[in-house]
Amino acid sequence: MNIIEVHGVSKQYSSHKALDNVSLEIPAGSVYGLLGPNGAGKTTLIRIINHITAPDSGQVLFDGHPLVAEDVVNIGYLPEERGLYKKMKVGDQALFFAKLKGLKTREAETQLRAWFEKFGISDWWNKKVEELSKGMAQKVQFIVTVLHRPKLLIFDEPFSGFDPINAELLKNEILQLRDEGATVIFSTHNMESVEALCDNFTLINRSRNILSGNVAEIRREMGKNHYRLSFQGDADKLIQTLGPSIRNYNMSAPEQTESGIIYNSEFTLNPDVTMHDFIQAANDTVEIVTFDRALPSMNEIFIRTVENYNNPAPFASAISNQ
Amino acid sequence: MNNLNIIIGREVKERVAKKSFIFTTLLTPLFMILLMALPSLIMLFSHGSKQKIVTIDKSELVLPALLKEAQDNELVAIVPAKSGATQQELIHDENYDGVLVIGPDIVSNPSNVTLYSRESSTMDVKDAVSSTVAEVVREQRMKKYNVEDIDRLLADSRVSVDIKEVRVDEEGNESDSSSTLAMALGFIMTFMLYTFLLLYGQMVMNSIIEEKNNRVLELMVSSVKPIQLMLGKIIGVGLVALIQIVVWAILVCAFVAMVMPLLIPADIATDMAAMQAGTFNAASSDVSTEMLTAISTFSNVGYLASIFGYLALFMVGGFLFYASIFAAIGASVDNAQDASNLTTFATIPIIFGLVFGMMAFQDPNSTAVIWMSMIPFTSPMVMIARIPFDIAQWQIWLSFAILIASFVGMAWFAGKVYRIGIFMYGKKPTVKDIIRWARYK
Incomplete structure (x- = not known):
């Protein structure tokens, strides 16, 4: 069973072709690496899977059906470039994002408190985001991404900005989420983490899928x-x-x-x-x-x-x- | 839909809870009321500093009339010169602000009046003196004709004319109207609307630039459609503006309903009651009809509320329309510097609106002004300038309907630009780029 199937997707931006007839299949319950040089088209592909932009041609299937806007509640996306509202309190902000993903306030708050506890950041709840360091803010962003227990998680360079201890903590959380049934798409330039985490991968270069398959088999x-x-x-x-x-x-x-x-x-x-x-x-x-x-x-x-x-x-x- | 509400909720909550918002919202009406009350306050405090004019009346005809006239004057006090005092002595007397010398041949030569003063005299002194002298001279000259009962005749002929304006609408209904008052009201509202559109419109733009800059948008777009984000921002900020207007309306109306009756002097209150009953006689009162209309209009809570209602209506319509333009600009650029060129596309029409609004005061029903009050770019300001002139209702509603329809069109365009623009970094876009984005699938 594939949670995502991309069939012949192309996307053109004025003079630049961001994606050229890209196809790939992401099996459910696996960790999938999305690799490629800078500017290859990975972010465009992720945005298409996230229903942020639409492809010019081709099709994306989510869980067997053509991707629709409502599917985004089943997706958690941590973009590479990310930020939070600086003036807002951490707790309020996390609640805000949780509600956007369809969680009820009370349910969201209980789960958030649990995650904050787990990450040892409970006393940040009433702090303003501008008081946090970059790594701290990224922990909050990670929690916000996974809180609603999506079927599909997309992480774009999740470890950048983390010290080795926190990176390890994050890695274990990602693997645990996979064990609990989530599929993880993992976009990174850190190839060691691909070897450590990914079951399958696709290498995108110059807008095309140039290599796809199982990590062990390909190696x-x-x-x-x-x-x-x-x-x-x-x-x-x-x-x-x-x-x-x-x-x-x-x-x-x-x-x-x-x-x-x-x-x-x-x-x-x-x-x-x-x-x-x-x-x-x-x-x-x-x-x-x-x-x-x-x-x-x-x-x-x-x-x-x-x-x-x-x-x-x-x-x-x-x-x-x- | 639910997400839109969450976005709007955040926008409103984050802004309304700010201390600066609470302060401006509560203090501005106070400031406005102070400003309205300022003239009477100045008059109240300047009582002690009346200009003292000592008068040498060589004709011995003018002084009694001048003294009588000066009794009611707030600014000038006329003092008769002590017998024996010379002109030179009086000029150097520090107790007096000026010396008025009336020539002995004043009746035959009315220009033989001189006012000596150390500081240049105010218009009030000159006006008071010259009109009284003219009156006395006229009466003295008339008396020379030996007409019977001349005193009674003269007393009877002392009239003061105040034109009471009545506006008749197309159905023949009459209503009290004062064009000065309409102008003043129109001016205040046009200016308020202008300020609101600029301030809150740019607030939308800057807050989108900020969201784009700190990349929080990247996190948002995975849960919310870009169009929802943009509309949520526009509606949220618009609600904040509306809250401010409504709070002001409530504060001003409450002030008028509860405090104003205590402040209006008893004689003016009687006159006002008389005017409402239709028995007001301008000649018997020392307040002009114009003034009285103004006071009674400003103390009419129902009228004020309706004016605020129209203001809110066109503020919302105009804001939605202009905020869409500002949103498209904000989404297209990376920083406020890059935005400045593009902002002129929004600010210039708003300034035009203000200019045409001022034109509307001269002739609120001229063809050009009517057109300008229909075209969405200028219509909010021009229409709000025309409303105090009791224009036809259908024009108000037509203008509003056009404005809302234009907002929908503009929001559609802005949404297309926004969707692409928020992911564009680096290069400063041209208008051509922006229009191309709107065509993307």
Whole structure:
């Protein structure tokens, strides 16, 4: 069951095409990463899912039916650029936003008090927002976003401005919300948090969806024929032996250890070379210390995919430059 | 709909609870009443500082009449010169503000009157002296003709003329009307409306700019449709303006109903009662008809309430219309500096409204003025300037209907601009950009 299905959505802003025939599916109950360089069209897509702007063409399905204005009560959206009314008291303001999401005053107040308690900010209730620090205000914004228990939560860079302790607190809250059945769309430039949190992702670049799928599968897929090898012996001879099957490699300086000189290397091989061939060749030439399939980080995948897309000609490897 | 109410509620609550709002709302009527009462207060306090004019009457004809005339005068006191005092002595006498010398041949040469004073004399002194001298000279000259019963004749011919204006409407109904009063009322209301439209219109604009700047809008649009946000802002601020007008109306009407009767002197109250009964005789009273009409109008609670009612009506209509324009401008720009160019699109028509409103005082029923009171940009100010002149009811309601219809059109346009504008940062938009936004899907 998909909570969101985007079918061929395009959006044009005068001379600039913000989205070009983008499609994606977001399974219910998962954490979904929405990635892409700045200005790629992520915010436009989020606004379309939020029913803030309408697409020029294409369709968005929410929970199986075409998205309508009433669906927004089932969505909680924490935008990247966000603010609160400076002169308003924190409690009043949180109540105001809760009521806009359809909660009754009394119900909203009980739940707000509970959240304030949980985040240790109960004594801010009667403070004005202008007295809070940026991180404090962001806690309030987070509470306001999740308070009405929406089916779909959209977080745009939720951790920016948080110290590591509060970021961890927030991360756990997000995962708990997912465990309770919510779907989370997570837009960020922090690729480590994508690896830690997301089940699936879509990479948007230059208004198009250039890569979509399961995080683990894609990493495996992209890590195919990509190996990490530590060995003792003649490095030059190894490279000579592997010869034409190497697409790309990276060799560290020899490292002096108790058991002798060790080389750490990374190899990307041509698609027709199997792992078996590689191990055999290596085993024949040098003494293998460790061997590993090198799963690329999301960071590598991001950079490699985007650069390949923008610059399709020769294989410009990001890995060899690391 | 529910969200709209929540937005309106916040706008009203946040503004009305401000100390500055409470102060201006309560203190302005006090200030207005003070301003209205100021002339009589000045008169009251200036009693002691009457200008003392010592008079040497060489003709010995004018002084008795002058003394009689000066009795009622608030500003001038006439003192006869002591016999034997010379003109030079009196001029240097610090006790007197001036010396009036009337020549012995005053009847044949009425210009032989000189007023010596250290400071330049006020118009009041000159007026009082010259009209009395003219009267005396005329009577003296008439007496030379030996007409029988001349004294009685002269007494009988002393009349003071006050024109009582009666306006007749198309159905032939008569109503008391004083054009000066209508002008004064129209002026106060036009000016109030002008100030309200500018102040509250810009309040809408600035508050949208602020919301856009601190990015609270980004959080809001995920729950509320942009058009609801904009309408909520406009209606909310409009309600605040309305609350202010209603509080003022109540305070002024309460003052008039309860305090005014205590302040009006007994003789004026009698005259007013006489005027209402239709038995008022201007000649027997020392208050002019004009003045009396003014006082009785200003102390008529029902009339004041109806005027405030019209003011509220056109304030709401005009505000809704102009606030839509201000909202579109506020949504389009990032800061107040960028807004200043675009604001002229709203402020210039409002100023025009004020100018045409002033024109309406000269001829409230001229074709140009009637048109200006129908066109929505100028209609609130011009119409409110015309209303005290007892214009036809259908014109008032037609003007109001056009105004509301124009608001709907303008709000539709502003909503389209707002929806796009609130997400536009950085580049300062041109009018062309704004019109293009309105066409986006």
